[in-house]
Amino acid sequence: MGVEEKLANMGVVTTTLEEAIGWGRTRAMWPMLFGLACCAIEMMAAQAADYDMSRFGMELMRPSPRQSDLMIVAGRVSRKMAPVLRHLYDQMAEPKWVIAMGDCASSGGLFNNYAVVQGVDEVVPVDIYVSGCPPRPEALIGGIMALHKKVEKLKIKDVIFDGEEE
């Protein structure tokens, strides 16, 4: 059909720059190695052999926020930890995304008390919420897939030029 087929037969694919960048961003999205509580164990399980996040180019957890694209807030955030979490988020390079993993990170969960921040969205902007206490590794991978879909649709100008003030 038309020009696309002919080009494909010649080994050429046409796409928009935006789609190509969106595709590239989702194929090697490095998460930050940052575990807080119970959910971090399930995050490790999602990394390990059975669930194998390397299928999505995400096996490389970076301990340094400066090299990572995605922050998975895995666990309850205490009031003492919240400034540190914000500091880490500020250190990450644009474009960056946040997944609130589990009930505690999403809404405070079980712990409605003096010590726990009632949802990490009080501290950093959150893209995807994953429910569960703790979520199964499949649920986390589902959340990551949802984030990938979201990232693929992003416009270039929205991400690069609409960053936060330093």
Added chain:
Amino acid sequence: MTTPYALPEMSLDEVKHLVSQRALDGETVLLNMGPQHPSTHGVLRLLLELDGETIVSCVPDIGFLHTGIEKNMEAKTYLKAETMTDRLDYLNTVGNNFAYCLAVEKMLDIDVPPRAQAIRVILAELQRIASHLVWLGTSSLDVAAMSVFLYCFREREIILDVFELVSGQRMMTTYMRPGGLWRDVPIEFDNAVRNILNTFPQRIDEYEALLTKNPIFLDRTMGIGKISLEEALSWGLSGGSLRGSGSDWDLRKKRPYSGYEQYDFEVPVEQEGDVYARYLVRVHEMRESLKIIKQALDTLPFGPVRSSDRKVVPPPRSEIGESMESLIHHFKLWTEGFSVPKGSVYSAVESPRGELGVFLESDGGTKPYRVHWRTPSFNNLEVLSKLAKGLMIADLVAVIGSVDIVLGDVDR
């Protein structure tokens, strides 16, 4: 986005009392390790004073995972408070339920049927293996043995499948309840556990083949982080960290609970007191746990899994349709809960990390007046400031791994 959570400014004056004069004169360097660090096993912050690469002093800063669990438990009925206990030491969820249930049962003075006791033992030992697997995986990852981590998590999934089979949840089971269990185990339970018993000894051999005689692992662990028996006792260590120093203190032997006295098992002890000794103790413990599980499964008695005390344990569904009294009990239990006589009690179990104790005080109502947890990770962590002196930073990472801390357990 503006946030009220700005990072507080720190000055040297604030840490003056923690470091030596040399640091204030600028002779040594102060380095902050954590709370976001891959080798601190969670959110532990260490303030290190360094002379070159040698550690002069190490001050742990805890509380980054403080959740207010003890306070929250006071606002819940005894049954609901149990869900909080899972989240304390999240690698030993079944063991936390176990300690809490034993304490409540001691206060109520009710008996648990032998079948429930045996199933509790099986699950607690499975949890001990699962916890040791996470410890082995992460602590060997710290000394750069990556493949062990992948093997350990592969096997951990098999154990979590058993928990899911009996309770519907992988980690936070809340399967043990005061007075027994939530329900009897399904019929597949026996097969699933026997499958683990058959395959697991070879798996442990695999880990040992990767580590026990590996020269790099030996270099990183032997003679590092030594502590003598006297010091270990005076620092209040328990569990594998104490048994690595030559003591055979194990609550399952010394203060048997839930029928542990019926089972024949050894308490592994090593004399060296270094990181390698603690590794050997924990790997050996996994084999002993398998022995206990096998005996408990072979002699698993038939019968009820819940106490017949209707003031504490809800009646089965079949009774509610027939008996007015059961309906009333059911209603009372799910609206206000059971009340516990006035008094206080301390009860302890051997968790994978050491002595896990619960102090429970009741004012006669349906909610605990005070719950305090004596958590092994807290005591084991304190010794870090002593062990770290004179080590290199790379060795400190191995030592943190070997004392086996869970920050949820420390900060609760």
